[in-house]
Amino acid sequence: MKYKYPALPACLLLLLLSLAPLTLPAQGSGLPLGSPAYDILGRLEIKTGLQAPFHSALKYYQRGDVAAFAMGIDTAALSLSAADRRDLYYLFRDNNEWLVTSRYPIRIAGPRELIFSDTLMTQIEASMADPRYIMREKPYLGFLYPTPANMLEVNEKFFHLRVNPLLNLQLARAQGDEELVFQNLRGVELRAGIDDRIFVHFNILETQARFPDYVNQRIQRDGAIPGAGFFKNFKSEIFDITNGYDFLNGQGYLAFNLSRHVGLQFGYGRNFIGNGYRSLILSDFANNYLYLKANWRVWKLHYQNIFAELASESNVNVPEDQVLPKKYMAGHYLSYNVLPNLSFGVFETVMFSRENGGFELQYLNPVILYRTIEQGLGSPDNVLIGLDGKWNFLRHFQLYGQLMLDEFKFRELFLDRNGWWANKFGVQAGAKYINAFGLEHLDLQAEFNLVRPYTYTHRDSTASYTHYNQPLAHPLGANFREALFIARYQPFKRLFLEGRFIRAEFGEDAQGENWGGNLLLSHLSRQQDYGNTVGQGVGATASILGLDVSYMLAHNLFIDLHFFHRKKDSEDDKLDLTTRYFGGGFRFNVARQRMDF
Numbered sequence: 001m002k003y004k005y006p007a008l009p010a011c012l013l014l015l016l017l018s019l020a021p022l023t024l025p026a027q028g029s030g031l032p033l034g035s036p037a038y039d040i041l042g043r044l045e046i047k048t049g050l051q052a053p054f055h056s057a058l059k060y061y062q063r064g065d066v067a068a069f070a071m072g073i074d075t076a077a078l079s080l081s082a083a084d085r086r087d088l089y090y091l092f093r094d095n096n097e098w099l100v101t102s103r104y105p106i107r108i109a110g111p112r113e114l115i116f117s118d119t120l121m122t123q124i125e126a127s128m129a130d131p132r133y134i135m136r137e138k139p140y141l142g143f144l145y146p147t148p149a150n151m152l153e154v155n156e157k158f159f160h161l162r163v164n165p166l167l168n169l170q171l172a173r174a175q176g177d178e179e180l181v182f183q184n185l186r187g188v189e190l191r192a193g194i195d196d197r198i199f200v201h202f203n204i205l206e207t208q209a210r211f212p213d214y215v216n217q218r219i220q221r222d223g224a225i226p227g228a229g230f231f232k233n234f235k236s237e238i239f240d241i242t243n244g245y246d247f248l249n250g251q252g253y254l255a256f257n258l259s260r261h262v263g264l265q266f267g268y269g270r271n272f273i274g275n276g277y278r279s280l281i282l283s284d285f286a287n288n289y290l291y292l293k294a295n296w297r298v299w300k301l302h303y304q305n306i307f308a309e310l311a312s313e314s315n316v317n318v319p320e321d322q323v324l325p326k327k328y329m330a331g332h333y334l335s336y337n338v339l340p341n342l343s344f345g346v347f348e349t350v351m352f353s354r355e356n357g358g359f360e361l362q363y364l365n366p367v368i369l370y371r372t373i374e375q376g377l378g379s380p381d382n383v384l385i386g387l388d389g390k391w392n393f394l395r396h397f398q399l400y401g402q403l404m405l406d407e408f409k410f411r412e413l414f415l416d417r418n419g420w421w422a423n424k425f426g427v428q429a430g431a432k433y434i435n436a437f438g439l440e441h442l443d444l445q446a447e448f449n450l451v452r453p454y455t456y457t458h459r460d461s462t463a464s465y466t467h468y469n470q471p472l473a474h475p476l477g478a479n480f481r482e483a484l485f486i487a488r489y490q491p492f493k494r495l496f497l498e499g500r501f502i503r504a505e506f507g508e509d510a511q512g513e514n515w516g517g518n519l520l521l522s523h524l525s526r527q528q529d530y531g532n533t534v535g536q537g538v539g540a541t542a543s544i545l546g547l548d549v550s551y552m553l554a555h556n557l558f559i560d561l562h563f564f565h566r567k568k569d570s571e572d573d574k575l576d577l578t579t580r581y582f583g584g585g586f587r588f589n590v591a592r593q594r595m596d597f
Contacts, residue, residue, distance in 0.1 A: 028098055029191040029201040029255060030060035033272055033284045034591030037066060037094060039488065040087045043434045043443055046392045048073055051340035055302040057388050058335060059272040066091055067098035083441050086493060092132040093149040093555055097160045097193065099133055100126035123196045124160045148555045161192040166205060168590040170560065172583025174212055180239050181581055183209040183593060202252040208234050210244035212579045214566060215595050223316030224469040226595060229287045230315045251288055265293040271306060273333055273347060274388060275400040276447050277484060278474050280426040281347050281386040286470035294366065300337040305366045312353060312462040314469040327353035327462050330363035341393060347386035353462045382458035384465060396435060402428040406455045419532040426451035441490040453479040453516025453532050454523045461522040471519055475597035479517035480506035481534055494552040502544040502596055507537030540570040544596055558587045
């Protein structure tokens with residue numbers, strides 16, 4: 001059976017555009033999730049103490065904000081190392097269409113204030129006139145790579161375009177595995193702006209891959225490849241691969257500035273909320289999804305709405321000629337920068353599905369508490385609330401954390417404390433230490449995550465906090481505790497080292513049981529009402545050690561070496577599994593692809 005869905009997001013989009021003023025400031029397309037620029041921006045926020053024009057928990061950042069922050073640091077009376085200056089010029093090269101905001105002033109708080117207010121030049125004209133805009137004397141073939149970061153550039157008075165290839169070729173040999181672990185990703189990325197008002201971002205990725213054994217087990221359980229959608233089997237005579245996967249994926253959106261402080265985005269992709277390696281609120285672990293996003297930015301506030309159409313199943317169990325069953329998410333997040341180094345955020349979301357496949361129109365209200373609406377509808381849906389915060393201090397440290405509340409009763413949680421099943425929540429606590437022990441560009445991070453059993457689940461399993469059979473928050477779903485440690489070091493200009501250690505304790509389900517870790521199961525099938533503890537069921541621990549070495553040959557072109565070790569120790573000896581491999585490859589304009597769960 002096929003379902004019909006109302007074209008409400010498109011109608012709302014057109015309505016808002018019709019109300020937009022004609023002269024607007026520009027902030028540009030977004031910085032892709034996973035970009036090394038996020039680590040650079042995070043450490044610069046901590047080190048400089050300057051107020052950034054973006055709210056760090058809301059990712060992705062807009063390229064105009066990234067360039068404005070970098071320029072503010074570059075012109076401020078600050079003591080920066082040579083490595084910090086290299087980081088700034090990496091940001092300038094990567095966002096060269098935003099080196100100057102000429103029509104409207106940009107102000108960065110600090111010892112000096114940077115203001116551009118020349119109204120005679122358009123955005124791209126002003127950027128090209130800035131000395132930070134670096135052009136090659138002789139582009140390849142006369143037109144390829146006119147600047148270090150972009151294969152193709154078009155710079156007209158009211159239009160700019162950037163086109164870049166995407167490539168990730170990785171090979172590894174796993175211990176005890178006759179076939180290679182590999183990834184062959186190819187694609188193209190495009191971003192453009194029109195009239196300093198309308199922006200486009202698009203990428204398309206074709207991937208063939210063979211994953212380690214523990215990832216294959218996850219794919220078999222969920223019927224989905226983490227971070228991907230439709231897939232088919234793949235065989236390769238060249239690499240002697242018989243059980244790989246072939247999948248096509250991509251992202252794209254149109255972004256509009258509706259006013260000086262309000263922007264709208266309609267697209268297909270992912271989002272991330274948080275300051276940590278993980279997020280218990282919204283992460284980029286699941287497949288891309290269709291969304292309509294509004295950003296309201298004024299004073300010290302950033303308010304974001306996301307209305308998304310999700311898939312309640314993967315394609316594995318749905319016939320090829322049928323549309324995947326749909327469900328929906330409506331969420332909002334309010335971030336408040338109390339001080340340049342202190343911020344807090346409040347998040348609320350509702351997950352729901354309807355028999356007729358339609359969107360519940362009442363959830364389009366952008367400001368009301370969703371719990372109020374949900375109760376007015378008869379409480380049929382899954383509402384979650386989250387809190388988020390960070391504090392930078394002493395120009396070296398950051399503390400951050402999250403609290404996700406699904407549902408709980410005060411008496412059951414704090415007084416009786418009998419392990420009631422519906423005390424569903426998650427907690428994150430983390431710390432970062434940059435230039436650790438006085439060593440330039442040695443950055444350390446520690447993080448702890450805990451999620452109670454049955455968190456993110458609902459009596460209607462289609463309303464669980466998932467998309468395409470994948471968690472929308474932490475990769476482990478629920479019923480776990482996890483500690484992770486990350487060290488990043490850049491000893492030389494082009495050499496990057498990273499090590500990470502992750503240890504997780506979690507509970508799995510025996511055949512026909514539900515102990516609260518699998519988000520695809522209804523909490524009505526729970527094993528017990530009381531006595532529920534984190535890690536219940538078939539207890540297991542997983543320890544991960546990852547070491548990565550990368551050398552940057554040219555802008556965003558890396559040679560990689562990596563070592564990975566994962567050991568799972570289960571109470572059921574048949575579920576024990578050790579995975580170890582060593583490999584390497586090339587990446588071009590692509591972030592590292594990791595399966596750390």
